[in-house]
Amino acid sequence: MSEDENRLRLGVNIDHVATVRNARGGSWPDPVRAAKLAERAGADGITAHLREDRRHITDPDIEALAETLTVPLNFEMAATDEMQAIALRHVPHAVCIVPEKREERTTEGGLEVAKDENRLAHFIAPLRDAGCRVSIFIAADRKQIEAAHRIGAPVIEIHTGAYCDAHAEGRFADRDAELERIRDMAAFADSLGLEVHAGHGLGFETVGPIAAIPQVKELNIGHFLIGEAIFSGLDNAIAHMRRLMDAAR
Ligand SMILES: CC(=O)[C@@H](O)[C@H](O)COP(=O)(O)O
Ligand SMILES: NCC(=O)COP(=O)(O)O
Numbered sequence: 001m002s003e004d005e006n007r008l009r010l011g012v013n014i015d016h017v018a019t020v021r022n023a024r025g026g027s028w029p030d031p032v033r034a035a036k037l038a039e040r041a042g043a044d045g046i047t048a049h050l051r052e053d054r055r056h057i058t059d060p061d062i063e064a065l066a067e068t069l070t071v072p073l074n075f076e077m078a079a080t081d082e083m084q085a086i087a088l089r090h091v092p093h094a095v096c097i098v099p100e101k102r103e104e105r106t107t108e109g110g111l112e113v114a115k116d117e118n119r120l121a122h123f124i125a126p127l128r129d130a131g132c133r134v135s136i137f138i139a140a141d142r143k144q145i146e147a148a149h150r151i152g153a154p155v156i157e158i159h160t161g162a163y164c165d166a167h168a169e170g171r172f173a174d175r176d177a178e179l180e181r182i183r184d185m186a187a188f189a190d191s192l193g194l195e196v197h198a199g200h201g202l203g204f205e206t207v208g209p210i211a212a213i214p215q216v217k218e219l220n221i222g223h224f225l226i227g228e229a230i231f232s233g234l235d236n237a238i239a240h241m242r243r244l245m246d247a248a249r
Contacts, residue, residue, distance in 0.1 A: 008211055008245050009044035011074050011199070012238060013222025018056035020226075031057065032064045034226075034234060039071050041235035042242050045093070047199075047220045049076035049107075050086065052100055059086070066090040074220065076137070079111070079123050087127055094133040096157055096220075097124065106223075107200060110139035110159045113147035121151035128152065135197060140178075140185035149192045156189055157197040157220065158182055160210055164201030179209050190215035204228075204244060211248035219245065 017034040021027065035046045046069055048057045065073055072093030077083035078100040087095050097120070099111045113120055113136060124134045135155035138144040139162075148156050163182060166175035186196045198210050199220035210216060221241060228237035 007044075008216065008249060009218040010042070010238070010242060010245060011045040011047040011197075011218055011220040012038040012043040012225060013047040013049065013076075013199075013220055014038065014226070015047075015049050015056045016223050016226040018058065018061060022056060031061050032068060035065055035069060037234050038238055039069065041238040043071060043238060044218070045072040045074050047074040047076060047096070047222065049098065050083065052078055052080065052082070053102055062086065062090060066092060074135075075132075079116075079120060084123065084127065087132065088130055091130050092132060094135060094155075095127050096135040096137050097153075098137040107137070107159070107161070110141070110144060111136055112144070113138060113151060114143045117147050117151055124151060124153060128154075135195075137199075140181045142185065142188060145185060145189045145192070145194070149189075149194055153194070155195040155197060157199055157218075158185060158189075158216075159200050160198050160202055160206070161200040163210070164203070164206050167206050168201075182210065183213055186213045186215040204240065207241060207244050208248045211245040 014031045014034045017029050017031040021029055048065055050057050050062055074094040074096055075087055075092040076096045076098050077087060079097050097111055098107055099109060128134050134153050135157050136148040136153045137157045138148060140158050163175055163178035166178055189196050195217055196215045197218040198216050202221045203224035225237045
């Protein structure tokens with residue numbers, strides 16, 4: 001296996017550049033400019049979440065990203081007909097199916113695959129057949145991982161939010177328990193032949209133990225990097241994150 005194939009990939013999520021832009025309703029800062037900067041800074045991919053309420057990334061953003069990126073686009077989307085049609089129009093490198101609730105501040109939980117297997121199996125089939133790498137954003141839960149495997153998803157992305165929240169709130173025993181659960185479920189998913197990714201809430205203080213999990217092949221990180229960019233620049237924030245990821249392997 002080439003060194004590249006072993007490299008832990010970093011997907012930079014640029015949603016919250018659009019959050020800042022939308023705060024004034026104008027066109028600055030441009031998420032696409034941020035994506036191009038992230039590419040130059042070493043991002044292995046760009047992740048963008050087109051939410052149903054378009055609170056940050058918009059349809060023109062996705063159009064522009066699909067046209068200009070030179071690294072893979074990971075299109076995060078809810079399991080709706082509207083989003084499926086948009087994905088099939090652009091055929092991004094990857095799609096990640098995520099749960100959405102209008103009232104949530106951010107993605108709170110993983111997709112409830114186990115309760116919706118038949119619909120989701122039919123939902124992802126045309127995306128997979130079109131050539132998109134289909135990922136399911138789920139909790140570190142055996143039942144959900146088994147269901148993701150049964151519906152034919154080749155990739156899962158483990159939600160690291162509970163782990164990161166516990167760290168931020170000083171609940172270190174909870175944090176360590178969450179980390180153990182993520183480690184166990186990454187190994188279990190790998191044993192089923194699933195490719196394992198992880199993301200949500202990761203920052204400089206929390207990325208190391210997740211990056212050290214050998215079965216994890218890709219991290220998607222956004223909110224922390226965009227926040228850190230305010231202080232040190234997006235390129236420096238990405239470079240620092242990259243160093244921490246490499247040091248953990
Ligand atoms: C699925 C996921 O964890 C991220 O894409 C996250 O959803 C970022 O977008 P929000 O901050 O709008 O939740
Ligand atoms: N799927 C996770 C992602 O894309 C980035 O999440 P966050 O770092 O913005 O919380």
